[in-house]
Amino acid sequence: MLAAVNALTATVSGGTLDPATVMQRVDKAVCEATEQAMETRVLPTLRAVVLDVIGADNEAQATPS
Numbered sequence: 001m002l003a004a005v006n007a008l009t010a011t012v013s014g015g016t017l018d019p020a021t022v023m024q025r026v027d028k029a030v031c032e033a034t035e036q037a038m039e040t041r042v043l044p045t046l047r048a049v050v051l052d053v054i055g056a057d058n059e060a061q062a063t064p065s
Helices: 002-013 019-054 056-062
Strands: none
Touching: 002 019
């Protein structure tokens, strides 16, 4: 996200502001941030909940391969 903001700042500082380029960078930054959140927060939390629901006896099924 920070890289996208820096790139946007550089574009604006250059005196040109292309709306399509700005939106493309915003879209990319949001996608990257969402992907990172999924990997680092959402999936581990979901796995923990599933493990809790199915019980320790079935831990192998809840662990990603």
